[in-house]
Amino acid sequence: ERLIRTPSGVEKVLRTSAAPLRDDEGTIVGAVVLVADVSAEKVEEERAREHAARLRQANEERARALAEAEHALLERRRAEEELRASEQRFAIMFRRSPLAKVWVRLPARTLADVNEAWVELTGIPREEAIGRTAAELGIVEADAEDHRRFYGALQDAGIAEGDLRLATRRDGARVVHIRAERIQFRGESFVLGALQDVTERKRAERALRESEQRFRMLTEAMPQIVCILGADGLPEYVNARWVDFSGLDLAASRRAGWPGVLHPEDLPAAAACRRRALKTLAPQEVELRYR
Numbered sequence: 001e002r003l004i005r006t007p008s009g010v011e012k013v014l015r016t017s018a019a020p021l022r023d024d025e026g027t028i029v030g031a032v033v034l035v036a037d038v039s040a041e042k043v044e045e046e047r048a049r050e051h052a053a054r055l056r057q058a059n060e061e062r063a064r065a066l067a068e069a070e071h072a073l074l075e076r077r078r079a080e081e082e083l084r085a086s087e088q089r090f091a092i093m094f095r096r097s098p099l100a101k102v103w104v105r106l107p108a109r110t111l112a113d114v115n116e117a118w119v120e121l122t123g124i125p126r127e128e129a130i131g132r133t134a135a136e137l138g139i140v141e142a143d144a145e146d147h148r149r150f151y152g153a154l155q156d157a158g159i160a161e162g163d164l165r166l167a168t169r170r171d172g173a174r175v176v177h178i179r180a181e182r183i184q185f186r187g188e189s190f191v192l193g194a195l196q197d198v199t200e201r202k203r204a205e206r207a208l209r210e211s212e213q214r215f216r217m218l219t220e221a222m223p224q225i226v227c228i229l230g231a232d233g234l235p236e237y238v239n240a241r242w243v244d245f246s247g248l249d250l251a252a253s254r255r256a257g258w259p260g261v262l263h264p265e266d267l268p269a270a271a272a273c274r275r276r277a278l279k280t281l282a283p284q285e286v287e288l289r290y291r
Contacts, residue, residue: 001038012039099194106182106189109133109151121197123170139166150178154191158182163198174199233258233274246290263289 001015015038021030094101100118104111111129119126124137134140140147146164153160161179168174180193219226219239228237235253243249246261253261262270266288273286 012037013042014038097194099196100176102193102195104180104191104193106191109191111137112190118195121170121174121176121195122166122168124168139168140164150180154180154182163202171199175202227253229274261290263291265289 001013003011003013005011015036016033017036018031018033020028021032023029094103094113095115097115098117100121101115102111102118103113110131110133114126114129116126119129122129122137122139124139129137134147144165146162150160150162150164153162159179159181161177163175163177166174166176175198176195177198178193178195180191182189182191184190219237222239223241225242225245226237226239227235227242230236234257235250238248238250238253242253246253248256248261258270259267269286270288273284276282277284
């Protein structure tokens with residue numbers, strides 16, 4: 001086969017074949033030469049090769065696309081399995097938490113889920129609570145000021161913490177400390193809150209404040225000097241009689257220390273009396289001279 005160019009400039013492919021021409025005695029006397037124009041055949045062969053190449057490329061691309069789709073499907077399934085496992089772990093932690101926990105759907109503020117500790121705290125069955133607001137359940141007043149402030153802080157910062165009043169069915173009025181965070185889950189907005197009943201602690205704190213107030217009223221009315229020392233030996237409280245006697249208020253007494261108010265010769269006796277009191281936890285007496 002040979003490529004030629006015609007006088008008109010057209011390229012053609014010619015296929016030449018030859019065979020010897022013999023006489024009766026078998027002697028080669030010439031040749032028979034056949035020349036055929038196979039240009040069209042070559043064009044078809046080239047087209048066939050290009051078509052085959054395109055088919056191979058398409059098959060390769062299809063195979064790659066199928067492999068990528070299979071990989072993406074496996075990754076999605078793996079991600080879905082990990083998400084389900086994470087949700088299961090969260091659900092277990094949510095339900096078994098010793099703290100009362102609640103999911104609140106926004107903006108309606110309806111309860112999406114509660115755990116057993118919440119049911120124990122409020123006395124309201126889970127089936128009754130789901131889908132209703134705390135106001136509808138009678139736990140809070142719809143216009144309660146502390147709840148408005150709490151949700152306002154949650155709206156501004158996405159997280160809030162504070163004490164709220166609840167009206168529970170189980171034990172009546174209670175004070176709970178709640179920490180809540182606004183989160184996005186599957187395209188929805190929720191509030192996840194953890195509640196701890198601090199009613200008894202609040203009562204104890206109030207009782208302590210009242211006791212301290214009564215103590216101060218008593219000591220301020222006494223004609224005797226009252227001075228309470230801390231673990232470091234410095235005064236933590238002095239009554240008005242001490243201030244009148246020494247001319248030093250609490251801050252000045254702490255700055256001066258006992259060397260600033262006691263006679264130098266009586267400092268060892270004062271220190272020894274304090275050590276005996278700490279060791280025996282019993283009342284002690286000592287006579288001291290003040291300057």
